[in-house]
Amino acid sequence: MIRSQYHEIDGALAYVEDIGDGPAVLCLHTAGQGGVQWRHTGAALAARGYRVVVPDLPGHGRSEPARGGPVRDLGAYGAWCAALIGRLGLDRPFVAGCSIGGKIALDLACTQGDRLRGVVAMAADAGMAAAAGRAFARKLERELEDSAAPSRSDRTFLGTLAVVGRSVPEPRRQRIAEMHRREDPVITTNDLIGWALFDRWAQLASIRCPVHLVVGADDLWVPVAGVQRTAAALPGARFTCLDGIGHYPMEELHGFAGQLDEWLRALESP
Numbered sequence: 001m002i003r004s005q006y007h008e009i010d011g012a013l014a015y016v017e018d019i020g021d022g023p024a025v026l027c028l029h030t031a032g033q034g035g036v037q038w039r040h041t042g043a044a045l046a047a048r049g050y051r052v053v054v055p056d057l058p059g060h061g062r063s064e065p066a067r068g069g070p071v072r073d074l075g076a077y078g079a080w081c082a083a084l085i086g087r088l089g090l091d092r093p094f095v096a097g098c099s100i101g102g103k104i105a106l107d108l109a110c111t112q113g114d115r116l117r118g119v120v121a122m123a124a125d126a127g128m129a130a131a132a133g134r135a136f137a138r139k140l141e142r143e144l145e146d147s148a149a150p151s152r153s154d155r156t157f158l159g160t161l162a163v164v165g166r167s168v169p170e171p172r173r174q175r176i177a178e179m180h181r182r183e184d185p186v187i188t189t190n191d192l193i194g195w196a197l198f199d200r201w202a203q204l205a206s207i208r209c210p211v212h213l214v215v216g217a218d219d220l221w222v223p224v225a226g227v228q229r230t231a232a233a234l235p236g237a238r239f240t241c242l243d244g245i246g247h248y249p250m251e252e253l254h255g256f257a258g259q260l261d262e263w264l265r266a267l268e269s270p
Contacts, residue, residue, distance in 0.1 A: 002042070006062075009083050015062035016084070017054040020046025023117060024093035025264065026081065027054045028101030030123075030248065031195060032156075032188025033180060034061025037098070041250050044257035050264075053093070055084060059187045070190035074100060074198050078107035085112075094264050098122040098250060099222075100191050103198050106211070106230075110200055113208035118267030120260065122214040123247050125226040126233065127199035136196040140189050156188075157181040165218035167244025168252045176251050204233045210267040212238040216245035216252070238266065 003018040017035055019042045029037045035054035042052045057077055058066035071077060081104060085093060094117045097105035102124025109119045127133065160177040168176075211234055215227040224241055231239035240263075242249060250256050 007084065007087050009080055009087065010058075011067045012058060012064040014058065014064070014080075014084065015056045016088075017042065017052075018088070019043055019052045019054075020049075021051050022046075022049040023264075024051040024053055024088075024090040025260075026085065026090065026093050026095045027052060027250075028081070028095065028097030028104050029054075029057065029060065030099035030101055031191035032060070032183035032185070034063075036061065036179065037248070037251055041257045041260065044255075045260060048257065048261045050094075050261075051090075053084075053088065053090065055081075059184070065187075070187050072190040072193040072197070074103050074194040075107055077104045077194070078111060081108060082112055085115075092117045094118050094120070094267070096120040096122070096250075096260060096264075097124070098248060099124060100195050103195065103200075106200055107198075109207045109209055109211055110203040113206070116209040118210040118212070118264065120212045120214060120263050120267075122249050123216065123219055123222045124213070125222065125230040126201045126204055128196060128226075130199065133196045133199070137193045140193045140196065144186065144189050152185045153181045156183060156185070163218070163220045163247040165216050165242070165244045165246035165252050167218075168246070172252070176248060201233065204230070207234060210236065210238075212240065212263050212267060214240045214242065214249060214263075216242045216247060216249060218244060218246040221247055238263075 006013040027038045034056040038054045046052045056063040095105040102121035105119045105121045157177045160180040164173045213231045231237040245252050
C-alpha cells in the first residue's frame with residue numbers, strides 16, 4: 001500500500017509517497033521530473049523489505065514551488081531533503097538518486113554522511129570543471145528567455161530519446177520520453193543551472209558513509225570518465241558502468257528494484 005501525504009517543508013507543501021516498512025530508502029528524481037520516475041521501483045523495492053520514500057522536490061510533480069522561487073542551488077535541495085528526513089523520522093536511511101538526484105545524494109553524503117546508511121548516486125559526479133560549469137550555466141540563463149515556447153516540449157521529448165540506452169526496447173523508450181515531456185521548462189532550466197554549478201570535489205574527503213556511483217555507458221550527458229574520477233576520489237567507493245543503459249537507469253533497466261536491492265545490500269557489506 002502506498003501512503004501518500006503532503007508535508008510542510010520550508011513553508012511549502014511537499015508531496016511524498018511512502019511505501020513499505022524496513023530500512024528507509026529516499027529516492028530522488030531527475031531535473032524537472034518528479035517521483036513518478038520511481039513508479040516501477042517503489043512497490044517492488046518495498047516488497048524486498050524496505051521503506052521506500054519518494055518525494056517530489058519543490059516545484060516538481062505535486063509539490064508546491066519553493067517560497068523563494070525556482071531552485072538553482074542543489075545544496076538547497078539537499079537541505080530540503082535533510083529536513084524531510086527529520087520530519088519523517090527516518091533512521092539512517094539510504095539515499096538513491098539520479099542526475100540532479102544523484103548530485104543531491106552526494107551532497108547529502110557530504111553533509112549528513114554519519115546519519116546515512118549509504119548512497120547510490122546515478123548519472124552524477126562531483127562537478128564539472130568550474131569554467132565549463134559557469135559557461136553552461138550562462139547558456140541556460142539565455143534559454144530561460146524562451147523556455148516556455150511550445151517547441152520546448154518537443155526538445156524535451158527528443159532529448160530524452162537521445163539519452164536512453166540502446167538496450168532499452170523501443171516501446172519503453174517512447175514511454176519514458178512521453179512521460180518526461182510533461183515537465184515545467186522553467187523549473188527544469190533552473191535545476192540544470194544548479195547541475196552546472198554543483199561542485200563537491202573539496203568535500204568528498206569528508207564523506208562518512210559508503211557510496212556507490214553508477215553511470216550508463218550510453219549516457220550522452222554524463223561522461224563515464226567524470227564518474228570514475230569521482231569514485232577514485234572517494235576511498236572505498238563502488239563504481240558500476242551499465243552497458244546499454246543511458247541517463248535513467250531506474251526507468252530503463254527492467255527489474256531495477258532487484259538491482260538496487262543488490263547495491264544497497266552491498267553497501268552494508270564489509
